[in-house]
Amino acid sequence: MRMKKRIVAAALALMATPQLVDAHHSYAMFDMTRQVDLKAKVVQFKWTNPHAWLTVEVKDANGAPVTWNVEMNSPNNLMLLGWKRSTLKPGDDVIMTVHPLKGDKAGGSFMSVTLANGTKING
Secondary structure (H helix, E strand, O other): OHHHHHHHHHHHHHHHHHHHHHHOOOOOOEOOOOOEEEEEEEEEEEOOOOOOEEEEEEEOOOOOEEEEEEEOOOHHHHHHOOOOOOOOOOOOEEEEEEEEEOOOOOEEEEEEEEOOOOOEEEO
């Protein structure tokens, strides 16, 4: 009977896990009502858990470079969408769509990227 209780407890814990994983992250810092397209040059692509990160350089209205840090999905989820660790390299020119940070900060939550060859990849 004890073994049965352990199995039931383990099963319940596993069923609760997706909600716990989903709940760990808030998007409160991002303006999820807006999306911004950025013509950018890749500075760094970090293939790390729990979220990959993309650092890009974007020219402001005066042509001065501004560094944007963009939070992405997890590498596991990105792989399911066709991403590889080598999909983006420093120096790549891209057009990226993000939900921007609230306020005037340069950063956002990744939505998609269009590579120089025209290939669009979601994230």
